[in-house]
Amino acid sequence: MSPKQKPKVDLVIPVFNEVGVIEQFYKQISAVLDGLTVTFNIYFVDDGSTDGTVDSLRVIADSDPRVTVLTLSRNFGHQAALTAGLDASRGDFVISLDGDGQHPPQLIPQMIELFQQGYDIVQAQRIEDANAFSFKHFTSSSFYTLINQISGTQISPGAADFRGMSRQSVDALKAMPEYHRFLRGMVSWLGYKSVILPYHETSRMAGKSKYSLGKMFRLAMDAIFSFSLMPLYIGLSAGGMFFCLAALEMIYVLSFWIKGDTSNLAPGWSSLMFVILIVSGMIMVLLGFIGIYVGYIFQEVKRRPIYLLKRDEKSDTNG
Secondary structure (H helix, E strand, C coil): CCCCCCCEEEEEEEECCCCCCHHHHHHHHHHHHCCCCCEEEEEEEECCCCCCHHHHHHHHHHHCCCEEEEEECCCCCHHHHHHHHHHHCCCCEEEECCCCCCCCHHHHHHHHHHHHCCCCEEEEEECCCCCCCCHHHHHHHHHHHHHHHHCCCCCCCCEEEEEEEEHHHHHHHHCCCCCCCCHHHHHHHHCCCEEEEEECCCCCCCCCCCCCHHHHHHHHHHHHHHHCCHHHHHHHHHHHHHHHHHHHHHHHHHHHHHHCCHHHCCCCHHHHHHHHHHHHHHHHHHHHHHHHHHHHHHHHHCCCCCCCEEEEHHHHHCC
């Protein structure tokens, strides 16, 4: 695309139970968009909300022809909702961000400018206060350190799902229909020309985060088991270590038989039980890892859709 040519830009915004918040966010994002000269479409993806969020989105769609509301049939999760919006997008440049105000829309003009400079992926990176400590910050930094060590895909710490993608990279991502999705890793895996855009995360406009500790843990597991075989290698290495220890134990016992000094062999019940328990535990852990991988494969081969749309609310309200 020529730098002078104005791109068509789509915004993909997943929401879940954000009534009272989404109205404020829409006003904030409209203030940014109205100051730009590019053509915009906004895709709100409702991830099975139960609190009236859909009604609020319907009102917004009625008043703004740029807005399309996609409603999932149930709560499929943040990654699936993002995928639904990306699948529906048609713009030259697609920006995904959360609808709670923590991803500042003020970065949108900079993202578009970087796209026009030739970057396929503009990844916003959250900048943490070096002196601040929080459980979320600690677990996040630990996770990124771990995933970068055990996988061949490097993900920038603090890189959430606030990013802009060219049409080429969006189409490439759509060609990856895996069921367990970790979009941050998948986008990084694509390898297209990318740039980091740092930002300071703002506070939520209202309400509380829908990303519970359990959901964050499941996302981390999806990332680890989708992008690395390291758990299997760990089990294999532990098995090899205990095999070596068993061989040493066998040599030690045989030395008594060779010397004819079997009377000095201790019964060794406690040490035997210790080895049995340790080896059995490692076997169970390794079988657990294998079981998770098999479970992932089972869910993939069923080829169930990542999400199901209930309706396009804009189409309904506009006839």
